[in-house]
Amino acid sequence: MNEKKTGYPSIDQPWLKYYEGKQNKPIPHTCIYEIIKNENADYMDGIALNYFGRKYTFQELFDGADAAANAFKAAGLKAGDVVVFFLVNTPESVFAYLGANKMGLCVNQCDLRSDVKTMKHYISQVSPKVIVTLDMCWSTVVAATEDMDCLEKIVTLSVSNSMPQPILTGYKLAKEKKIVPTPVVYSDRVVSWNDFIAAGEGIVAEQAPYDPDFCSIMMHTGGTTGLPKTVMLSDETIIGCLWGLWVSGINFARGDVWYNELPPFIVYGLTIAIICPLAAGMTVVLNPNFDPKAFPMQVLKYRPQHVAAVTEHFRQLYRSPLSRYLNYKFAKTFIIGGDAVPVDEEKRLNKFLKLRHSKIKIIKGYGMTELSPLATLCTPEVNAIGSIGIPLYSSNIKIVDTDTLEERPYNKIGEIWVSSPGIMLGYLGDEEATNEMIVTDKDGTRWLRTSDLGYMTEEGLLYHKGRMRRIYMTVHDGQGAKIFPAVPEDAIRTSKDVMDTAVACRPMRNSTFYEPVAFVVKEPASHKTDEELTEELKQINKDSVPSYMRPVKYVYLDNLPLTVAGKVDFVKLEKMAVKA
Secondary structure, three states: OOOOOOOOHHHHOHHHHHHOOOOOOOOOOOOHHHHHHHHOOOOOOOEEEEEOOEEEEHHHHHHHHHHHHHHHHHOOOOOOOEEEEEOOOOHHHHHHHHHHHHHOOEEEEOOOOOOHHHHHHHHHOOOOOEEEEEHHHHHHHHHHOOOOOOOOEEEEEOOOOOOOHHHHHHHHHHHHOOOOOOOOOOOOOEEEHHHHHHOOOOOOOOOOOOOOOOEEEEEEEOOOOOOOEEEEEEHHHHHHHHHHHHOOOOOOOOOOEEEEOOOOOOHHHHHHHHHHHHHOOOEEEEOOOOOHHHHHHHHHHHOOOEEEEOHHHHHHHHHOHHHOOOOOOOOOEEEEOOOOOOHHHHHHHHHHHHHOOOOOOOEEEEEOHHHOOEEEEOOOOOOOOOOOOEEOOOOEEEEEOOOOOOEOOOOOOEEEEEEOOOOOOEEOOOHHHHHHHEEEOOOOOEEEEEEEEEEEOOOOOEEEEEEOOOOEEEEEOOEEEEEOOHHHHHHHOOOOOEEEEEEEEEEOOOOOOEEEEEEEEEOOOOOOOHHHHHHHHHHHHHHHOOHHHOOOEEEEOOOOOEOOOOOEOHHHHHHHHHHO
């Protein structure tokens, strides 16, 4: 354990005292497919997945993964190639991921709700031969790839593919009452998942040699260009991050149940809620629907020991009459991620669990896609109200003055910088943005600049105090989504009547999700009234911005508020958005 010597967190590392006696699990240096298989080699009869009551053993999990790998090989893919996924939580999506990982393919995980322009951006970056997509968005994928000669197969998959019969019957009846997407038109290029798998029968895909520097996963996050950046992660970065979770002291046990409805195109959903529990021998309950309102019913149904979700899930939990009389002794780890947890919400949740006979408190963490995704985590022993935890073992954090870039002492607010085994490889095709995000110091240590503000206490606890990098969680079509203010800002700036603009978000009424508010400074020469310009800007956003990122209100200012350093004061704008 390091003792306090300098007064600077990154040098003293006071959090190491909490890890004494816990660092007994060496970091595995192999691919994710092999780690999960090795950890469960003696327990292949254990239950790995539960999909609407249909259960898959670990043996069946790897049979499915191997069949997917064989199909990828039959389609002409080889180690180093990229396959694109537009999927949600189904057994097949797990089989496809693990099969691709076994073969040494890079999996580009994409949001299936994307429009044609964004899909085309995702796909054209990597020139794939094969895309695996949910059938509900197959026509959008076709439209986005119509001029891509590299693409040979679009594999379509339905969420009903592995549903047990009673659930399948109910699903079909419910589907008939709704407006459904255009039915899939199959061809030589567009095939079903079952036919794709059948084409791999009789072919054996060997496991690719492990390369710690190979980009095995691509995820997408926001940027200033209006299109998402593509984050490159390796198995080495993901396992380096998860190893810190495994040695944190959280009570993971073989046979426990982990409930997950976080989609796999969010790194939090894939790594923390699928890879981690499978490697620990747990059963992952897969739900393809991100639905916080239905979350209390799912908890009641499955009684999971572990859940990773967003604040709104747990908010619905304590509000639901279904939870009123439920005994929560079964709960071991309820993790909140994706966004900051208001202190009042945290206190309310902890009180709710205590009144229902649970000994746990809500576990909070902090991270981002570029960190694979965790940097800090509360533990059962270290979980102060308002704190976002201590650095994961083998990670380091320093608080940096935003002007001088010098490290700040304890209890002083600055930008949060993270050094971690989980730091991304970089942004695909954007060396400039990578170099802005990742800094290597004179000792050769890589630091990721988070653009978030916070401070560290003498006890090693990190507290989040706001965003420099503005990303907000919302909900769209029943799925979690992120608002990137730069997207509507870029659209608004296309108007010749706009001199400047900034978008800030406020909490939705009776929700912990967010909605955007646009602040606009008109050109002095503009002759349009506020109402006329608002109608124009609404149309511009309707034509080019996803619906959940479109401003719900336009506020006109003479000037945008600025900080002392001359930068736009987004903290003030967030407060103004609430008042608006």
